[in-house]
Amino acid sequence: MKKYKEFEIDGVKYTIEYKKEIVVDDKGVYGTVTYPTSTIALVETMQGHKVNQDVTDWTMYHEIAHIMLNNIGIDIPETSIERLAERLGSMLLQMNKTLK
Numbered sequence: 001m002k003k004y005k006e007f008e009i010d011g012v013k014y015t016i017e018y019k020k021e022i023v024v025d026d027k028g029v030y031g032t033v034t035y036p037t038s039t040i041a042l043v044e045t046m047q048g049h050k051v052n053q054d055v056t057d058w059t060m061y062h063e064i065a066h067i068m069l070n071n072i073g074i075d076i077p078e079t080s081i082e083r084l085a086e087r088l089g090s091m092l093l094q095m096n097k098t099l100k
């Protein structure tokens with residue numbers, strides 16, 4: 001498994017940590033971003049199964065998209081933010097995978 005370590009956006013260094021489990025609002029999630037500590041957490045297992053690389057990659061870019069949207073500071077409902085993060089994250093992931 002490829003382990004991401006860190007990156008910078010807008011001059012802020014984000015560190016990536018891997019966790020056995022991440023729970024948000026009583027639900028297990030694949031990843032989260034915590035702004036005060038500039039940290040992305042990625043989960044290693046979900047319901048007893050190892051999370052595969054494709055899911056980890058998708059989650060990584062999804063969280064990066066959240067950071068970009070947060071930094072842009074658009075004021076729209078959370079559900080719209082989530083949709084934007086999904087699309088933007090997918091586009092960033094595909095770009096990164098096909099970049100030569």
Ligand SMILES: [Zn+2]
Pocket residue numbers: 062066082085
């Ligand atoms: Zn999200």
